[in-house]
Amino acid sequence: MESLKRRIIEEGRVLSDNVLSVNTFLNHGVDPALIAEMGRAFAERFREYGVTRVLTIESSGIAIAYATALELGVPFVYARRRKALMNEGEFYAERVPSFTKGIVTDIVIAKELLKPSDNILFIDDFIANGDAARGAIKIVERSGAKLVGAGIAIEKAFQAGGSHLRELGIPVLSLARLASLEGGAIRFAD
Amino acid sequence: MESLKRRIIEEGRVLSDNVLSVNTFLNHGVDPALIAEMGRAFAERFREYGVTRVLTIESSGIAIAYATALELGVPFVYARRRKALMNEGEFYAERVPSFTKGIVTDIVIAKELLKPSDNILFIDDFIANGDAARGAIKIVERSGAKLVGAGIAIEKAFQAGGSHLRELGIPVLSLARLASLEGGAIRFAD
Numbered sequence: 001m002e003s004l005k006r007r008i009i010e011e012g013r014v015l016s017d018n019v020l021s022v023n024t025f026l027n028h029g030v031d032p033a034l035i036a037e038m039g040r041a042f043a044e045r046f047r048e049y050g051v052t053r054v055l056t057i058e059s060s061g062i063a064i065a066y067a068t069a070l071e072l073g074v075p076f077v078y079a080r081r082r083k084a085l086m087n088e089g090e091f092y093a094e095r096v097p098s099f100t101k102g103i104v105t106d107i108v109i110a111k112e113l114l115k116p117s118d119n120i121l122f123i124d125d126f127i128a129n130g131d132a133a134r135g136a137i138k139i140v141e142r143s144g145a146k147l148v149g150a151g152i153a154i155e156k157a158f159q160a161g162g163s164h165l166r167e168l169g170i171p172v173l174s175l176a177r178l179a180s181l182e183g184g185a186i187r188f189a190d
Numbered sequence: 191m192e193s194l195k196r197r198i199i200e201e202g203r204v205l206s207d208n209v210l211s212v213n214t215f216l217n218h219g220v221d222p223a224l225i226a227e228m229g230r231a232f233a234e235r236f237r238e239y240g241v242t243r244v245l246t247i248e249s250s251g252i253a254i255a256y257a258t259a260l261e262l263g264v265p266f267v268y269a270r271r272r273k274a275l276m277n278e279g280e281f282y283a284e285r286v287p288s289f290t291k292g293i294v295t296d297i298v299i300a301k302e303l304l305k306p307s308d309n310i311l312f313i314d315d316f317i318a319n320g321d322a323a324r325g326a327i328k329i330v331e332r333s334g335a336k337l338v339g340a341g342i343a344i345e346k347a348f349q350a351g352g353s354h355l356r357e358l359g360i361p362v363l364s365l366a367r368l369a370s371l372e373g374g375a376i377r378f379a380d
Contacts, residue, residue: 028270
């Protein structure tokens with residue numbers, strides 16, 4: 001998506017060879033028009049897949065998931081990061097390491113919000129090693145629902161997450177693919 | 191907003207005299223059409239206030255803030271809950287107790303995302319004691335920006351948060367006002 005790539009070039013800040021900050025337009029400050037365009041792109045790509053529910057993980061995927069779900073006319077659910085005691089019987093939980101933050105959290109989804117008949121579209125702002133996506137996919141599998149695709153705003157193509165999803169046979173649309181952040185320079189994969 | 195009240199009656203679960211769960215349509219599972227209607231209601235109410243930026247707090251305010259900002263044609267920013275070491279010079283931070291969760295967190299906003307010339311509309315899913323709103327307001331004050339209004343999806347009118355904002359002279363629109371949750375019964379204030 002050219003408008004996203006342009007914003008990454010104009011406003012993205014390379015914090016290390018692995019970390020790109022897009023705090024001014026994507027995941028702290030947010031440009032709603034850009035997010036709406038992302039939602040349209042994901043909806044267009046996955047409209048024929050019979051999506052019944054969009055799934056993301058709090059917090060930075062929420063706006064994009066909402067925009068996509070609104071376009072598709074389906075509900076969405078965001079996995080929460082477990083903070084307090086929760087009734088185990090009512091939730092699916094998966095342990096997820098965060099590459100960028102260097103921490104491990106449990107993501108949880110209420111069982112009543114995923115149905116075996118659901119066709120799930122997973123949406124997130126970034127994919128790096130794919131740990132968060134894998135956690136979400138495991139929860140989808142346990143619920144009996146079907147994962148029909150993944151829409152990612154920014155894929156770090158120099159890390160394995162996106163490739164891993166494709167190897168599993170999951171259709172993936174990444175709106176911007178980063179080939180490298182080395183030396184502070186942003187290079188796209190295509 | 192009648193559609194919100196109806197959903198609260200149909201799907202809301204009273205967990206205690208103070209806590210209402212709306213997990214199936216507002217802050218875990220989300221109905222995008224309902225959120226879009228909220229965004230239109232807030233935009234209509236505050237369109238004449240010269241809003242330049244919408245502000246919320248992660249995570250459950252994000253979808254509503256996005257819908258409102260999109261309608262108003264302005265950016266939004268969501269305060270993050272501090273997780274890791276952050277460069278103090280670049281962020282405003284306020285300590286915020288959470289009534290519902292029984293924990294204290296620091297909310298942070300990058301200084302570059304609030305400008306002294308900004309007219310800020312604060313948006314959130316719930317207001318109870320108003321601790322989160324007060325934290326956000328303090329940060330707005332420190333930035334030199336002006337808070338021009340507050341849009342709340344569900345106000346617990348039996349707690350002081352909403353009244354406190356009105357006493358400060360801040361225009362508040364709450365889309366549903368709860369008079370009481372006592373005995374497991376949902377009663378609206380109007």
